[in-house]
Amino acid sequence: MPKEALSKQFSALRNLPRFFKLIWKTSKSLTIGNLALRFVKAGIPLAKLWVAKEIIDEVIRLIDVGAANTQYLWWMVGIELGLVILSDLINRIITLLDSLLGDLFSNTTSVELIRHAAILDMYQFENPSFYDKLERARRQTTSRTVLMSMVLSQLQDMITILFLGAGLIAFNPWLILLLIIAVIPSFLGESHFNQRTYSLTMSLTPERRELDYIRFIGASYKTAKEVKIFTLSDFLARRFETLANEYYKANRKIAVSRAGWGIVFSAIGSLAYYGAYVFIIIQTINAVITVGTLTFLAGSFNRMQSMLQMIMSRFSRIAESALYLQDLFDFFELRPQIVSTDNSLPFPKLKKGFTFENVGFKYPNSDKWAIRNLSFHLNVGEKLALVGENGAGKTTLVKLMARLYEPSEGRILVDGIDIKSFDLLDLRQNIGIIFQDYVKFQLPVKENIAIGNIEGLEDKELIQEAAVKSLADKVVEELPDKYEQVLGKRFENGVELSGGQWQKVALARAYMRKAQLLILDEPTSALDARAEHEVFQRFAKLIEGKSAVLISHRFSTVRMADHILFLENGQKLEYGSHEELIKKNGKYAELFNLQAQGYL
Numbered sequence: 001m002p003k004e005a006l007s008k009q010f011s012a013l014r015n016l017p018r019f020f021k022l023i024w025k026t027s028k029s030l031t032i033g034n035l036a037l038r039f040v041k042a043g044i045p046l047a048k049l050w051v052a053k054e055i056i057d058e059v060i061r062l063i064d065v066g067a068a069n070t071q072y073l074w075w076m077v078g079i080e081l082g083l084v085i086l087s088d089l090i091n092r093i094i095t096l097l098d099s100l101l102g103d104l105f106s107n108t109t110s111v112e113l114i115r116h117a118a119i120l121d122m123y124q125f126e127n128p129s130f131y132d133k134l135e136r137a138r139r140q141t142t143s144r145t146v147l148m149s150m151v152l153s154q155l156q157d158m159i160t161i162l163f164l165g166a167g168l169i170a171f172n173p174w175l176i177l178l179l180i181i182a183v184i185p186s187f188l189g190e191s192h193f194n195q196r197t198y199s200l201t202m203s204l205t206p207e208r209r210e211l212d213y214i215r216f217i218g219a220s221y222k223t224a225k226e227v228k229i230f231t232l233s234d235f236l237a238r239r240f241e242t243l244a245n246e247y248y249k250a251n252r253k254i255a256v257s258r259a260g261w262g263i264v265f266s267a268i269g270s271l272a273y274y275g276a277y278v279f280i281i282i283q284t285i286n287a288v289i290t291v292g293t294l295t296f297l298a299g300s301f302n303r304m305q306s307m308l309q310m311i312m313s314r315f316s317r318i319a320e321s322a323l324y325l326q327d328l329f330d331f332f333e334l335r336p337q338i339v340s341t342d343n344s345l346p347f348p349k350l351k352k353g354f355t356f357e358n359v360g361f362k363y364p365n366s367d368k369w370a371i372r373n374l375s376f377h378l379n380v381g382e383k384l385a386l387v388g389e390n391g392a393g394k395t396t397l398v399k400l401m402a403r404l405y406e407p408s409e410g411r412i413l414v415d416g417i418d419i420k421s422f423d424l425l426d427l428r429q430n431i432g433i434i435f436q437d438y439v440k441f442q443l444p445v446k447e448n449i450a451i452g453n454i455e456g457l458e459d460k461e462l463i464q465e466a467a468v469k470s471l472a473d474k475v476v477e478e479l480p481d482k483y484e485q486v487l488g489k490r491f492e493n494g495v496e497l498s499g500g501q502w503q504k505v506a507l508a509r510a511y512m513r514k515a516q517l518l519i520l521d522e523p524t525s526a527l528d529a530r531a532e533h534e535v536f537q538r539f540a541k542l543i544e545g546k547s548a549v550l551i552s553h554r555f556s557t558v559r560m561a562d563h564i565l566f567l568e569n570g571q572k573l574e575y576g577s578h579e580e581l582i583k584k585n586g587k588y589a590e591l592f593n594l595q596a597q598g599y600l
Contacts, residue, residue, distance in 0.1 A: 013319060042156045049300055102148060355412070355413040357375055357413065386564075434509060444483065456512055470511055518539075555591065
């Protein structure tokens with residue numbers, strides 16, 4: 001086994017103290033109870049072997065001397081029965097505590113993972129290596145609960161071995177040395193193959209994510225239409241089969257080698273045991289020890305050998321699990337770059353509005369400017385429309401306003417103060433955004449709407465008022481369970497909405513938030529031109545006195561904005577009111593007239 005592999009496994013054990021701090025934090029009482037019971041359980045094997053020795057010696061003594069007093073014998077038999085019952089009882093309680101503690105730990109860690117993911121930056125979610133790390137961390141929230149049981153069992157067995165070892169050492173220390181020689185090859189072999197398995201898993205994380213993705217799109221309600229219409233099933237099945245076979249072949253190679261070497265190491269252990277067994281038998285024949293002592297020593301040696309092999313094997317599995325555990329801790333070590341400063345300011349009651357000063361932005365790992373040299377001002381109470389072809393930088397602009405990204409150059413001001421100076425949470429609570437790729441949550445209608453301001457989840461009047469403003473109330477009236485109706489087909493009795501109906505529900509989220517700036521990023525694309533115009537007219541009336549940014553490809557809707565910012569290749573091409581841009585007879589006027597001709 002390579003030194004670096006063994007060193008890596010030992011270094012991974014440094015994760016265990018942190019791991020058990022999480023377990024202790026999960027439930028102190030369950031942890032203490034578990035440890036106490038395991039300590040008691042650790043002494044039972046020695047006690048049972050000693051009682052068995054006494055029973056055998058007493059039986060032989062009674063046969064030899066013909067004594068009629070069997071009281072001591074039956075006392076030993078009763079004690080042995082009591083130890084068996086106690087051992088079974090403790091095992092069941094330990095299993096129960098492990099299960100309860102494991103479930104609590106899994107739940108607690110999953111909650112922490114969700115909360116931590118929420119504070120990370122957008123650019124991190126757009127990085128494939130981040131998704132690999134997130135996927136491995138997500139797996140640890142459930143699979144690592146087994147690690148807790150393994151480590152506790154390891155401690156329990158080590159205490160048992162200390163008890164049993166004391167008896168062997170008192171008889172002959174060379175038996176202990178023979179045991180060590182028997183189990184070390186098996187331990188090194190297990191460690192080697194665990195390291196190879198971990199390395200394989202790490203290297204194939206992207207492929208496993210792709211397998212999960214293909215499995216999802218191959219059998220999902222969301223993709224069923226495209227799969228059927230475009231007859232993609234064979235293509236997806238072949239793609240999955242190819243990737244799965246590659247993973248299988250790599251894993252099979254390790255599994256075959258592991259099984260072959262396992263046979264060799266097992267044979268070495270068996271030879272060592274029977275060598276010791278023969279030695280003990282000879283000592284019994286020569287009357288150096290009693291038959292009861294023979295049974296005690298043979299049982300102790302056999303138990304210690306199996307326990308040492310189990311400890312060595314379990315050590316490798318613990319080290320392997322600790323290696324995977326590092327993935328969870330690595331994820332929790334990730335820190336966002338966009339954070340509030342220590343002396344951040346509360347978001348103000350807007351008086352001047354938002355100002356972009358020569359703002360430029362590049363997405364991470366990209367040499368292309370998504371936005372460059374962009375300067376404009378959005379006054380309080382003003383409605384600004386963003387216009388431009390796909391990829392012009394419209395959505396990027398609103399993400400910068402909400403500080404989902406930081407400008408690569410230039411700055412954004414709020415009432416003349418750099419946006420970075422304000423508390424991040426306070427800033428986002430004062431901005432309501434409905435993106436074009438809004439999420440269709442498979443939740444009840446009231447929760448789908450309340451997502452815009454989740455603190456108002458129990459405020460029925462606020463939710464209904466938001467639905468009325470977005471025209472979603474008419475959609476709700478047609479649903480069997482009204483505001484309690486689950487949307488989507490993922491869960492039982494769920495109802496799927498049309499694209500336009502979903503958009504009205506999503507728009508209601510914007511009205512839930514008492515924000516000073518509202519942004520609609522093409523959220524009405526599934527509505528027809530008349531319906532979209534009606535929604536935006538209603539929107540304009542309902543947000544009187546608030547600032548708004550509208551993004552739409554329909555110029556008949558855009559014209560109701562106070563000012564229009566036309567973007568091209570991330571730069572400001574034209575700026576002004578609808579009338580001013582028509583008179584200018586530039587790119588905006590050209591596209592407006594082209595669209596208008598389509599309605600003639």
